[in-house]
Each structure stands twice: as C-alpha cells, then as structure tokens.
Amino acid sequence: MSHYIDEAHRTSEVVLGEFPVSARLAMGSDRLRLFFTRTRIIAAHESKSGAGAVAATGFLGAMGSALSGIFGRGKRSVGSGELETLVPSEILRRNRDNFAIAADEVVSAELVEEELQSVIRILTGDEKLEFRTGRHFDYVASLMGDLLGKKLTVRRVGRDGSGVEDR
Secondary structure, eight states: OHHHHHHHHHHHOOOOEEEEEEEEETTEEEEEEEEEOSSEEEEEEEEEEOGGGGSSOHHHHHHHHHHHHHTTOSEEOOOHHHHHTSOHHHHHHHOTTOEEEEGGGEEEEEEEEOSSOEEEEEEESSOEEEEEEOSOHHHHHHHHHHHHGGGEEEEEEOTTSOEEEOO
C-alpha cells in the first residue's frame, strides 16, 4: 500500500517554479536548474565546465559562464527546456547526480542580493550548499520564502549600498 501512496504523491507533485544556478566545484563549475515544489527543492544538472571556467571572478566570471553555455563547452546532461516538461520524480531520475532537498531537512537558508547576481546558501544537517543565479531577485525570494518560511534570511542591497535584511 505504501508504494501506491508514494506513486500517488509523485504524480500529484508539481513544479511551482524554477531557475538556473551555478555552483563552484573543486575543478570547475556546475550549471544546474533548481525546481521548487511545495515540499522540496530539486537540483538538476545541466552541464559541467572545466577548471578554466572558474578562473575569472565577478562580472567576468559570470560573462565567461554565459559564453561557455552559448558556445556549448562543457558536458551537457539535459536541456533546460526538456527538464521543464517533466514531473519532479522524472527530473530526479534523469541524471544520477540530480538530488532533492526536502524543506524539513533545511536548517537555514540565506538569499543575498549582489550587484549582478544573487547568492543562495542552504544549510542542511549534512551539507552546506552555495549557488549563484542571475534570475530576478524577487522571483527567487518568493519561491524560496514560500517553501522555507522563517528558515530563510533575505538580504537586499539598500539604495545607499548598505545591506538591508527583509526577512
């Protein structure tokens, strides 16, 4: 009977929103897409880049990452358009490196607005994860806030350049 309940849950789970992120690795970077449901975040791998892709930082690093995506460097696992049509359980099965973070596993999370991107830090009982995205800050804050509630700290840059905590 539990198999039936699990299957019913998987088919009823829907993606509420998604956006692309990058994560630094020891020898390069990883481009992923984060999918948000009512109960979890699913991280799906899109491509990996070699060590040279992380040599530049800041604006140049972001530009380099964008250009590597345009020119197709790196190992591509699945197209983002393809992922967007799948249900959460299928997204997880597409790549053995895809993973989910249940909302109740999150100890704390932080979303920080920077000049050209936002930084997402998620702390679970087992891991500390950091992602960067160029997606609109308010959209990311809304998705994360709806799922994580008081576990999320949001820091925006004030008009005078000072950090202002929203949540």
